[in-house]
Amino acid sequence: MPDVPLGHPEKPQGADGFKLLDRMNGGHHEELALWGLSFLTVTESDTILDIGCGGGANIKRLLELAPRGHVSGVDYSPVSVQASTDFNREAIDAGRCDVREGNSSDLPLPDASFDVVTAFETTYYWDLPTAFPEVKRVLKPGGRFLVCNEDDGCDPEALELAKKIPGMTMHTPEFLEEALVEAGFTIAASERVREKGHLAIIAQA
Secondary structure (H helix, E strand, O other), rough: OOOOOOOOOOOOHHHHHHHHHHHOOHHHHHHHHHHHHHOOOOOOOOEEEOOOOOOOOHHHHHHHOOOOEEEEEEEEEHHHHHHHHHHHHHHHHOEEEEEOEEEOOOOOOOOOEEEEEEEEEOOOOOOOHHHHHHHHHHHEEEEEEEEEEEEOOOOOOHHHHHHOOOOOOOOOOOOOOHHHHHHOOEEEEEEEEOOOOOOOOOOOO
């Protein structure tokens, strides 16, 4: 994979990467995450994985939803791993959270180990034919998978912008759902805010 700019969202690096992750922990990213989470059923003792955990804000939200559970984070960027670790230090020290470096197509995690997996604004950079089966592998039977994207791949201007960002591909809801079914998932819900392009899909293993 070619090198990407230090502040690029696919793999944040260096000081620019830390600044990007700090911005992504709030603002419209927070609004989108809360919207997507509103469609996801989480019980208080669930074991959860957040792939592409970025700055760690969504890990913290998931910890709040599962106060007796455990949340793991995985990210391709060492800077993101460090940022998520720092952001969730208290939960990590309490044994309720762990964060590690890893790729969505080769998750460093055992089979059938999670009740819930989440992916916020990250599937743009995944190799879906290998990543979605990996998600299903680490989910327990009947486990839930939330895909939450800011852009649904239907806006021409957004698609033109994506062409200028290395490694980024926007997928339509139909394309994502087809890829999920191909990986063995059942689509439980698909929600959109068409005027904003927001998309949330709940798939069941």
